[in-house]
Amino acid sequence: MQAMSVVNVWQDHYLAKTTPWDKGEASPGLIDFLGSRRVETGSVCVPGCGFGHDARAWAEKGFRVLGVDIAPAAVEWASTRARSEGNGAEFVCGDFLEDEPPIQFDWVFEHTCFCAIQPAQRTDYIRAVLRWLKPGGHYLAVNYIIPDVDGPPFGTCRSELLERFSSSFLLREEWVPRSYVNRSNLELMLLWQKRWES
Ligand SMILES: C[S@@+](CC[C@H](N)C(=O)[O-])C[C@H]1O[C@@H](n2cnc3c(N)ncnc32)[C@H](O)[C@@H]1O
Numbered sequence: 001m002q003a004m005s006v007v008n009v010w011q012d013h014y015l016a017k018t019t020p021w022d023k024g025e026a027s028p029g030l031i032d033f034l035g036s037r038r039v040e041t042g043s044v045c046v047p048g049c050g051f052g053h054d055a056r057a058w059a060e061k062g063f064r065v066l067g068v069d070i071a072p073a074a075v076e077w078a079s080t081r082a083r084s085e086g087n088g089a090e091f092v093c094g095d096f097l098e099d100e101p102p103i104q105f106d107w108v109f110e111h112t113c114f115c116a117i118q119p120a121q122r123t124d125y126i127r128a129v130l131r132w133l134k135p136g137g138h139y140l141a142v143n144y145i146i147p148d149v150d151g152p153p154f155g156t157c158r159s160e161l162l163e164r165f166s167s168s169f170l171l172r173e174e175w176v177p178r179s180y181v182n183r184s185n186l187e188l189m190l191l192w193q194k195r196w197e198s
Helices: 003-015 026-036 055-060 073-085 119-132 158-165
Strands: 043-047 064-069 089-093 105-111 135-144 171-174 187-194
Touching: 003 073, 026 073, 026 135, 026 187, 043 055, 043 119, 055 064, 055 105, 064 073, 073 089, 073 158, 105 119, 119 135, 119 158, 135 158, 158 171, 158 187
Parallel strands: 043 064, 043 105, 064 089, 105 135
Antiparallel strands: 135 187, 171 187
């Protein structure tokens, strides 16, 4: 029942075309990451993928990508666009927090899904990342560092992220990325590796 209402809220936004989070392009921080590194290609899950711009950016670099979103309208739009571009990105409608993954992925890429869910669901979110990721796999996050408690988006800060993730992940790198104009200096990218024993 609760999951159903979450679906409806997001679906209604997509149907009404009230999607202010969508910038019509992939996260600049992700574009720079993919453009500046020699990262071995593999499988990537993009939870809360929306229209799929980030998922398509990974696919264009040769990764096998699955975007997951709870809103059917977003998944339909993302699938149609990816098919028309022929980049191989795939999309599925589902609840990232609850569903079992079809495989365990080499990468999970986070961009405005963590801030979209209720803060009370953050423990579930971390459990989900652990479930969807291979042991030793990487979790790359563009975190939205804002103070807001009245969301979505719900704010977070570096210390909360470190406290929540450190027991199951090793922090490999962190940096302030290039951002969309209205998010400049409000994002923090963290590259984590799932601990082998987690
Ligand atoms: C703020 S939007 C961000 C979309 C996209 N990442 C972007 O940056 O444009 C949050 C997205 O998360 C999706 N979402 C919310 N809860 C979810 C869940 N439990 N599982 C999968 N997707 C979810 C929503 O439908 C929405 O598309």
